[in-house]
Amino acid sequence: MTVPAELLERARAARSITVLTGAGMSAESGVPTFRDVQTGLWAKYDPMTLATPEAWREDPALVWAWYQRRCAMLLAVQPNAGHRALADWGQKADVRIVTQNVDDLHERAGSSGVVHVHGSLRTPRCDTCWTVHTVEVVEPDSERVQPSSCECGGLVRPGVVWFGEALPEDAWNAAADAAASCDLMLVVGTSSIVYPAAGLPRIAMEFGVFVAEINPERTDLSRAVDVHWESTAATGLPRLLEAI
Structure with a gap:
């Protein structure tokens, strides 16, 4: 599986990367x-x-x-290759992770400062x-x-956000800032239908950020992003990091 050329070029040049992850990120771990x-x-x-x-x-x-x-x-369950790739990338570059997931697999893979917009089961x-x-x-x-x-x-x-509750204000502000201030945004394994989190890529686009979607299926966001790469997290993210 070849990394899209434009995504690879942007990833190599990016000074800061924000990654928004959803259920598909953890599905391959069997969550x-x-x-x-x-x-x-x-x-x-x-x-x-x-x-x-x-x-x-x-x-x-x-x-x-x-x-x-x-x-x-x-x-x-354990972190998959996608979680580990993001953790490894974060050791070499400014990678900020914003997740809709309530698990702690990003942290267990080695990522720090993960923003949980829907809370976490472990807090x-x-x-x-x-x-x-x-x-x-x-x-x-x-x-x-x-x-x-x-x-x-x-x-x-x-420590999760229940149906009918507002998102934690500090987490949302951190997520919105990460979306607006990065050079590259990756949207990984999310259906892009659960708002307000699904609006984060739109915030990035408003600030001129290059947005790439990594998902084996097309979503409501696919037409709007700069690149849609049909791949799963556990396959695509290690390939991208290796190519960089």
């Missing part, structure tokens, strides 16, 4: 989807009803157990004072596990 979690004790629950502030207020023990299961399943926080907590991941053996309490009296909740 469990909502459906994967809905087995055994949780088969009777609709995952869409567990990922909401309302569900947390109504039954925090149920929601916490479900997310503990997701975290346990995440620990069983649970207090539902009252928002303090981040470190919590041991334990595979639940029942459908309810009481979450820990914070010093302020609140409960420690999953």
Whole structure:
């Protein structure tokens, strides 16, 4: 598989690169989807009803157990070649990663300063004072596990953005700045339909940034980008780094 010539030229010349990653980035690692979690004790629950502030207020023990299961399943998978390529690239160039994923595979591959616009499963926080907590991941053996309490009296909740919640302001501002101030933006493994994150490539384009999409399928963004490369993350990113 040959790297598109214009993408390679831009990548070699870029002083700063921003990479926006989506579900396709982690799919090749076997990261469990909502459906994967809905087995055994949780088969009777609709995952869409567990990922909401309302569900947390109504039954925090149920929601916490479900997310503990997701975290346990995440620990069983490893970063793929695409994650590792970005981490290696970041050792040689100014590579900023903005991800829509709530896993920590970028960090486990060696990338630092990753911006999680949808939060992260590995950074649970207090539902009252928002303090981040470190919590041991334990595979639940029942459908309810009481979450820990914070010093302020609140409960420690999953660190992800639930349906109906706004994106974290600091993460969004960092993502928008990364999109506007880079020389090259790669959009990797995202369907480009989940807003506001899907609007980040448009921000880059408004500032004259060269935008390339790496995705095995065409998306709503494909016609607007400078280059669409039909490749998966785990295949294309190592090839690009090797060619550079």
